[in-house]
Amino acid sequence: MTTPVIELQPDLRIMTPGVGSPVADVIVIGAGNAALCAAITAAEQGAKVTLLERAPRSYRGGNSRHTRNFRCSHDSDLGVLSGAYQLDEFYDDLLRVTKGNTDEKLAKLVISNAPESYQWMTKQGVIFQPSLSGTLSLSRTNAFFLGGGKALVNAYFQRCEDLNIDIIYNATVLDLQIENGDCDGVLVDIEGAQRYLRATSFVVAAGGFESNKEWLAEAWGEAAKNFLIRGTPYNRGEVLRQVLAHGADSIGDPSQCHAVAIDGRAPEYDGGIVTRLDCVPFAVVLNKHGERFYDEGEDVWPKRYAIWGRLVAAQPDQIAYAIIDDKSSELFMPSVFPATCCDSLSDLVNEMGLPAKETMATIEAFNDACSEGEFHPSELDGLSTEGITPAKTNWARPIITPPFRGYMLRPGVTFTYLGINVDETARVTFNGNRSKNVWAAGEIMAGNILGEGYLAGFGMTIGTVFGRIAGQQAAVHANS
Numbered sequence: 001m002t003t004p005v006i007e008l009q010p011d012l013r014i015m016t017p018g019v020g021s022p023v024a025d026v027i028v029i030g031a032g033n034a035a036l037c038a039a040i041t042a043a044e045q046g047a048k049v050t051l052l053e054r055a056p057r058s059y060r061g062g063n064s065r066h067t068r069n070f071r072c073s074h075d076s077d078l079g080v081l082s083g084a085y086q087l088d089e090f091y092d093d094l095l096r097v098t099k100g101n102t103d104e105k106l107a108k109l110v111i112s113n114a115p116e117s118y119q120w121m122t123k124q125g126v127i128f129q130p131s132l133s134g135t136l137s138l139s140r141t142n143a144f145f146l147g148g149g150k151a152l153v154n155a156y157f158q159r160c161e162d163l164n165i166d167i168i169y170n171a172t173v174l175d176l177q178i179e180n181g182d183c184d185g186v187l188v189d190i191e192g193a194q195r196y197l198r199a200t201s202f203v204v205a206a207g208g209f210e211s212n213k214e215w216l217a218e219a220w221g222e223a224a225k226n227f228l229i230r231g232t233p234y235n236r237g238e239v240l241r242q243v244l245a246h247g248a249d250s251i252g253d254p255s256q257c258h259a260v261a262i263d264g265r266a267p268e269y270d271g272g273i274v275t276r277l278d279c280v281p282f283a284v285v286l287n288k289h290g291e292r293f294y295d296e297g298e299d300v301w302p303k304r305y306a307i308w309g310r311l312v313a314a315q316p317d318q319i320a321y322a323i324i325d326d327k328s329s330e331l332f333m334p335s336v337f338p339a340t341c342c343d344s345l346s347d348l349v350n351e352m353g354l355p356a357k358e359t360m361a362t363i364e365a366f367n368d369a370c371s372e373g374e375f376h377p378s379e380l381d382g383l384s385t386e387g388i389t390p391a392k393t394n395w396a397r398p399i400i401t402p403p404f405r406g407y408m409l410r411p412g413v414t415f416t417y418l419g420i421n422v423d424e425t426a427r428v429t430f431n432g433n434r435s436k437n438v439w440a441a442g443e444i445m446a447g448n449i450l451g452e453g454y455l456a457g458f459g460m461t462i463g464t465v466f467g468r469i470a471g472q473q474a475a476v477h478a479n480s
Helices: 035-045 062-066 088-100 102-122 148-162 213-226 238-245 305-313 345-351 356-369 458-479
Strands: 024-029 049-052 067-072 144-145 165-167 172-179 182-190 193-204 258-264 283-286 321-322 339-341 404-416 428-431 435-438
Touching: 024 035, 024 458, 035 049, 035 062, 035 148, 035 458, 049 193, 062 148, 067 102, 067 458, 088 102, 088 305, 088 321, 102 458, 144 148, 172 193, 182 435, 193 458, 213 404, 238 345, 258 458, 283 356, 305 404, 339 345, 345 356, 345 404
Parallel strands: 024 049, 024 193, 049 165, 193 435
Antiparallel strands: 067 144, 172 182, 182 193, 258 404, 283 321, 321 404, 339 404, 428 435
């Protein structure tokens, strides 16, 4: 869709509340999954909607371009989802990964609304498929998008066209005019020209601040300069900072984020999900000194993969190395980059630049500590080490079968958890009071539910459910 022509006062460079006619009933800031769900839902309620996308058309969709699946509760078979994954089990999984750092009311709201959202998504043109082999054993809990996240957002953008939603690309929000929780409009730079856009209702769904390394460094220190950003380079947190500066209540810890271990050869930005390394449960993972530093087999990978970015970030130079042998090489979805492969373990250690004496001693001690037992790659098997620290509590098998493969790991940040506080209607709170006309959805408010840790596919669930709530509520306000 081309950028629409909006009739406004030319070159209006200051925000002037009350000046100019509203361009829409609802302005949605952002264009990822949550923003698109909000825009579509508002338009379905009869509202005229304008959506502001900071990126150019070719980069549209934010981090949602890189997603693969949607975590969904269900009492019985639902579409491509098999069996049952009931609310209590889902919530218990969330409590374990967040260590209880979640808003129970909002979390259960998301979980209970997931099945109906799944059905709504199919009506918007989203096509699901069963999980593929090697995708974290999620066939019961997660529905995968046919064509991945790019296909998902393309389906939503097509739906936006069908609903005559105005989409403005290359639109950078410079500030919002908010007073006492009431927003009059937004000052936007559209391809170099500043415009003040007014509306009745506003939905902020512009993501977190993960691609702003200066902000990351405020929370993480100099280590942040070695982080790789898995998603869009456009999530720099300007809208989050603006809304907070206007008195919105914050939620979450700026040092908490969804960060996974990714291939150290990935690009600095926008490498996406294909750079993630899922070999950790079947590997020994070492820091640059050749030392193990955490239990690689602590739990099934969907409940632990998102802690490994932080673990690697805490190591010297924010780097680690995963080593597997041939018997584990087909047990996980491979990275887009091939492994370093050698017929001897000592050659692999040298090829990867690890200290030979220390690394070989660590792996030999690990091999000696492995116990006998049945190996089951898709479930907890209790196959553990004995007598070493840290222990490996599942899937512990000696690294002895050539050829040997190694991967360099770095922290890959997906999205940050510092956000703005919302209530169960997605309405933003300002100084403890509900906003008159500002709602939020997606990563910008996910910290209400994800205080720490992560469950595979749950960010999409939060964005979809709260995007729909925000869009519906914004449209009701505009129509009233």
